[in-house]
Amino acid sequence: MFADFDYLSPDLAGTLHDTLATMRAQCPVAHSQLHGGYWIATRYDDVLHVAQDWRTFSSEHGVSVPGTTTMVVPAIPEHVDPPKHGEYKRIISPFFTPQAVARHEPATRQIVSRLIDAFVERGECDIMPAFARPFPGLAFFELVLDAPPDEAAHVNELSMAASTPTNPDKAAAWRALFDWIVEFVDERRARAPKGDVVDAILAAEIDGRPIRDDEVIGMVQLLILGGLDTTAGALGHFVIRFCHQPEIPALLRERPERVNDAVEELLRLDGPFVAIARTAMADTQLGGCPVQRGEKVLIYWASANRDEAEFDHPDRFDLDRASNRHIAFGAGPHRCAGSNLARMNLRIAVAELVRRLPDLRLQDGAEPLPFHSALNRTPLRVPVTFTPGPKEGP
Secondary structure (H helix, E strand, O other): OOOOOOOOOOOHHHHHHHHHHHHHHHOOEEEEOHHHOEEEEOOHHHHHHHHHOOOOEEOOOOOOOOOOOOOOOOOOOOOOOOOHHHHHHHHHHHHHOHHHHHOOHHHHHHHHHHHHHOOOOOOEEEHHHHHHOHHHHHHHHHHHHOOOHHHHHHHHHHHHHHOOOOOOOHHHHHHHHHHHHHHHHHHHHOOOOOOOHHHHHHOOEEOOEEOOHHHHHHHHHHHHHHHOHHHHHHHHHHHHHHHHOOHHHHHHHHOHHHHHHHHHHHHHHHOOEOEEEEEEOOOEEEOOEEEOOOOEEEEEHHHHOOOOOOOOOOOOOOOOOOOOOOOOOOOHHHOOOOHHHHHHHHHHHHHHHHHHOOOOEEOOOOOOOOEOOOOEOOEOOOEEEOOOOOOOOO
């Protein structure tokens, strides 16, 4: 059963949650013969187990099954196992604490306001190019990387092209992204340090030695991949849900203090980072199935977050959910280091979108909407209409 499940199929994105629900019910740990063979874990407990047991299920030996990546250098620390993983993560973690992230809130609000001002008077736009994609790029480049904001769109396009498994030019996109990072790192080295995360990476020591150039590039690469497309994808999904369930933005306009709770529930339902793979380092069992050393195990965050055994009425948006242990940001040692920044960005964006775009609807003929497939399910376009409003900026 599910022997022909193809996580790279462009058709899967449109039926993802229904397909995963069927797998949870009929074969929660399945095996596909495609792409060299791999296991698929869909239940919350199994996904959490694989994510946390890094000794048995390695990230360093492969975070995807064949066909998804041709990175020039590994993304660090995602492609590194403990204990070395912790050395890398400690370099960047202080810059993504709640306290560190809070300092960026005023500037983040200004970016959100500026972007909405650019289209709010028209009463229509494609929310992806107008807001969802440029916002995290601008915020990340301006406030975290201290990189030229006018280059954010170009880098975002490269990261999207590189991470699209069916793109025949993905290898060239990975190389172009690598080249951009090399140039950026050289430029930052030529500047006086300002004490940000990039300076911390450049000055780091690993195992008592200066960090190597390939490690620097790998760490900056992961910051970019984690800081741009995933937040953009989440915003696109949130807007789609607001269009399908207008009672949600209506409630948040009435009770803006619930935006934070809403973001957590929306992440559980519609997190764009749907899956990742691990490699078995020893013969083991998963859900009663024998997994052999060297085999790939694809763990579906998107399925775990809708597991009926963990969440009551898992497909329902419930702002008063008693327990919401979602794993939209992953779990275990490789849990997303930038989750606090992502949450802050999403909270501010959602608050302003629901406040300033009343009567939000998908444009006629917009559906079915296209999505990235494979490990990331970001909407490619979300054309919407809304009641026009005034600009609020200078």
